[in-house]
Amino acid sequence: MALPFSGRKDGLSLSEALPDRSLFILVAMMSFLAALTLTGATGARTLSTRWAGGAAQLLTIQVSEPDQPLAVTSKADKTAQPTRADAVLADLATLPTGTQVHRLTQDELARLLTPWLGDAGKTALPLPAVIEVRLAEGQEAPTNLEQTLDAHVPGTVVEHNAEWSTRLRALAQSLLACAALALATVGGIATMITALATKAGLSTRRDIIKILHGLGATDSYIAGRFAWRTGGLALGGGLLGTLLAMAPLLLLFRMAAPFAASTLQAASTTMPDWRTLPDLLPGDMLIGLAALPFVAAFIGWVTTQFMVRVWLRRLP
Amino acid sequence: MIRLTNVSWRRERKASTPVLSNLSFEVPQGGFRWLLGPSGAGKTSLLSLLHVESLPSDGTLCLLDKDVTAHTHRSVLVRLRQRIGMVHQDFRLMPDLSVADNVALPMRLQHRPEDEITDEVQSILKWVGLGDQLGVRASRLSGGEQQRTAIARAIVHRPGLILADEPTNALEEPQAHKLLDMFSELSSMGTTVIVATHNEALVRRLPRPALVLERGRLVQDGA
Numbered sequence: 001m002a003l004p005f006s007g008r009k010d011g012l013s014l015s016e017a018l019p020d021r022s023l024f025i026l027v028a029m030m031s032f033l034a035a036l037t038l039t040g041a042t043g044a045r046t047l048s049t050r051w052a053g054g055a056a057q058l059l060t061i062q063v064s065e066p067d068q069p070l071a072v073t074s075k076a077d078k079t080a081q082p083t084r085a086d087a088v089l090a091d092l093a094t095l096p097t098g099t100q101v102h103r104l105t106q107d108e109l110a111r112l113l114t115p116w117l118g119d120a121g122k123t124a125l126p127l128p129a130v131i132e133v134r135l136a137e138g139q140e141a142p143t144n145l146e147q148t149l150d151a152h153v154p155g156t157v158v159e160h161n162a163e164w165s166t167r168l169r170a171l172a173q174s175l176l177a178c179a180a181l182a183l184a185t186v187g188g189i190a191t192m193i194t195a196l197a198t199k200a201g202l203s204t205r206r207d208i209i210k211i212l213h214g215l216g217a218t219d220s221y222i223a224g225r226f227a228w229r230t231g232g233l234a235l236g237g238g239l240l241g242t243l244l245a246m247a248p249l250l251l252l253f254r255m256a257a258p259f260a261a262s263t264l265q266a267a268s269t270t271m272p273d274w275r276t277l278p279d280l281l282p283g284d285m286l287i288g289l290a291a292l293p294f295v296a297a298f299i300g301w302v303t304t305q306f307m308v309r310v311w312l313r314r315l316p
Numbered sequence: 317m318i319r320l321t322n323v324s325w326r327r328e329r330k331a332s333t334p335v336l337s338n339l340s341f342e343v344p345q346g347g348f349r350w351l352l353g354p355s356g357a358g359k360t361s362l363l364s365l366l367h368v369e370s371l372p373s374d375g376t377l378c379l380l381d382k383d384v385t386a387h388t389h390r391s392v393l394v395r396l397r398q399r400i401g402m403v404h405q406d407f408r409l410m411p412d413l414s415v416a417d418n419v420a421l422p423m424r425l426q427h428r429p430e431d432e433i434t435d436e437v438q439s440i441l442k443w444v445g446l447g448d449q450l451g452v453r454a455s456r457l458s459g460g461e462q463q464r465t466a467i468a469r470a471i472v473h474r475p476g477l478i479l480a481d482e483p484t485n486a487l488e489e490p491q492a493h494k495l496l497d498m499f500s501e502l503s504s505m506g507t508t509v510i511v512a513t514h515n516e517a518l519v520r521r522l523p524r525p526a527l528v529l530e531r532g533r534l535v536q537d538g539a
Contacts, residue, residue, distance in 0.1 A: 009417045010424070011410030211408045214369060215469075216398030217425050219390060316371055316393060 010217075011208050014201065014229040023197045023230065023300075024237040030190045031241025031296050034183060035289055039249050041179030042285035048172035059133040059141055060159040061149070063088050066129030070153065084153045085129040091149055098136030103129055128157075187299060194230055194303040201226060202311050213315050223308035227301045234300030238293030246289075253281060318343040318366065318477070318508060323375035325365055334373065335361045337532045343510065345476075348503040349538070350519050351512040353529035359512040360405065362529065363479045366510065367402045368393050380476050380508075398426055401470035403480040407462045411455035415446055415465050418454050422473040440468045443498075445491065459486040467495060471502065478502060480511045484518060496522050 066085035082090065085103065092101045104112070109130055117125070135141060142148070146158040202209070209222060318341075325336040336358045343349050351359050364370055365377065368384060377384045380399055382392065401422070409418050416437050423433045441447050444464040449457070454465060463486040470478060478499065484492035492515075500522060503509045510527075513519065519526065525538030 009413055010421060011413045011417075013412055208410060211410065212421075212425070214367065214397065214402060214408070215422050215425055216394055218394050221425065316368060 010212060010225070012205055012212070012222075012225055013208075014205075014225060016204075023193065023233045024240075026193045027190060027234045027237030027296050027300070028241035028244070030186050030193070031238040031292055032245045033241075034186045034292055034296075035242045035245030035249065037179050037182045037186065038288045038292065039245075039252070039285060041176055041183070042282055042288065044172045044175035044179060046282060048169050048176060057135040057137065057139070059135070059145075061088060061092070061131040061133060062157040062159070063129040063131065063153060064155045064157075065126065084156075085131075087153050088129075088131060088149055088156055091152055092131065092133060095133070095141075096136065096139055098139065100134040101131060102134075103131045187295075190234070190296060190299050191303050194234065194300045195307050198226060198230060198304045198307040199311075201229075202308065209312075210315065213312070219309055219312045222312060223305045226308045227304040230304040231297045231301035235293050235297035238296030241296075242289055242292045249289075317345045317378065317381060318347075318510075319376075319378040321376040323365070323372045323377055325361060325370065326373045329373070335532050336365065339375070339534050341527060341534060341537045343508055345508055346503055346506045348500065348509045348522075348524045349511075350524055350526040351510055351529070352514075352519070352526050355514075356531075357529040358532040359529055360481055361532075363402070363481050363510070363512055366477070366479055367400055368397050398422070398473075399476045401473070401475035401478045403463075403466050403470045403478075403483045405481045405485070407466040409454040409457075409462055409465055409469075411453070413454055414451045415441065415454060415457065415461075416450040418465055419468045419472050422469060426473065428473075436472050437468075440472045441465075444468045460488065460491070463487055464491065471498075475507065477508045478510070480509070482513055482515075483511060484513065484515060492518065493521065500524075 063085045067083050069081035070084055070087045071081065089101065089103060092099075095101070109127060112130075113127075133141070141158075141160060146156075149156040149158060212222060320339045320341055323336065323339045324334040326334045339362070351362065353359050365372060366379065368379070371377075371388065372385055375385070379396060382396055384393070384396065387393070410421070413421075419437045419441060420433050423436065438447070438450070441450060444467060446461060446464055446468070449461065454462060457465060463483065467480075467483055470480070480499070484495060487495065496518060499509045499511060526536065527534060527538065528536035
């Protein structure tokens with residue numbers, strides 16, 4: 001026959017000693033902040049990686065009057081001469097092996113200019129040809145490329161991203177450092193909140209703990225009982241905070257998606273559809289967000305274990 | 317076996333006057349001792365020391381063949397405490413737990429099988445006359461019932477040493493006599509028993525060697 005009320009009852013009544021509402025809500029708020037910060041950090045890291053790698057290897061070349069013949073000397077020559085754009089493309093073909101050269105099509109160009117010119121396909125303004133050159137990893141463009149092209153095809157403009165990439169990379173890394181600092185601060189606050197809650201719980205259960213101690217309860221038993229309680233509350237709070245953060249994060253990501261393209265032809269001026277948005281979210285960020293509740297639980301568990309064990313040192 | 321050699325204990329490290337002073341005595345395994353003395357003589361303090369709730373300020377204390385003053389590692393002291401049954405004057409029950417759960421606590425803390433716990437708890441509570449109150453909360457018990465629950469909790473796990481501080485205070489005479497018989501029986505089975513009391517009638521009923529304390533000093537070792 002089972003004993004009445006039998007089970008793992010030991011009189012600690014931690015649901016009363018450590019009320020769920022305050023710790024749960026505070027951890028949820030901390031996790032909400034951490035989720036936002038983590039997303040910011042992911043964005044900054046993506047930017048940093050992009051500017052350190054892909055974007056730094058990118059050249060954008062503009063050729064005015066692209067469809068005009070290179071140099072008109074006579075009516076007969078006019079048909080035989082290549083266009084200014086073709087001449088630039090021919091020059092670019094001499095760049096080292098592995099270099100990718102792509103002239104943006106009319107559609108791609110129109111899509112890029114839509115925010116400024118509206119339907120660019122119908123504009124009366126003469127549009128230059130835009131050629132995207134992606135250098136192979138570790139390669140640099142010849143220093144005299146702009147002079148060479150300008151001498152051959154006058155009016156050609158070469159925009160090199162390297163200088164901007166260095167500045168933007170420094171900016172992104174600063175943002176990353178700030179995000180790390182913010183995450184550490186959030187973690188520190190969560191630790192303090194847990195420590196205070198544990199301290200309050202210990203003081204309300206002082207006599208019960210002394211009785212258990214006198215009956216032969218080990219430090220790990222008492223610390224474990226408190227730690228699983230706070231760990232569980234922190235896990236729940238972490239889950240709630242992370243889930244609540246998902247709504248603004250998805251909205252921000254949807255707004256930022258058009259700027260995340262790594263090439264001009266992949267760039268889009270329209271925001272992605274809500275249904276396709278999850279596919280665009282970075283995998284490491286999703287892993288980070290999924291880990292947040294468990295990190296919160298771990299912080300709660302470890303902090304409580306430490307606090308209770310230190311408190312128990314007062315007893316022989 | 318209990319052996320104290322020149323044991324003194326101060327409530328605070330810097331206190332000039334010790335609560336217990338220069339105690340030396342020995343109780344063999346299975347020995348029974350009354351602990352007598354006026355109020356404030358240090359009986360409860362000595363029992364606390366023997367229950368490893370505090371450690372001697374000076375001297376050597378051996379309990380159940382362990383030198384407590386040499387083995388101050390917490391895990392050793394906890395294991396030792398698990399082998400001691402203590403009945404406090406104020407019972408120290410868990411008010412929110414049932415009688416059964418209170419009595420089961422020492423066994424549960426030792427991770428004994430639940431079947432064994434059920435059997436032992438039921439039989440010990442039946443023996444102390446609380447067999448029909450297994451599920452009653454400790455806070456709802458009368459003083460005598462709380463005392464019987466505390467006694468049941470102290471002996472349910474068959475400890476090697478039983479310490480009792482005025483265990484018959486709230487008991488009716490028949491219950492008190494029954495308890496003494498049980499202590500005597502446990503002692504004859506090899507459990508060391510030390511009972512602090514003011515009740516001279518009880519001492520007369522069970523004539524056993526007595527340790528008599530006065531102002532923290534041992535004035536009589538009846539061994």
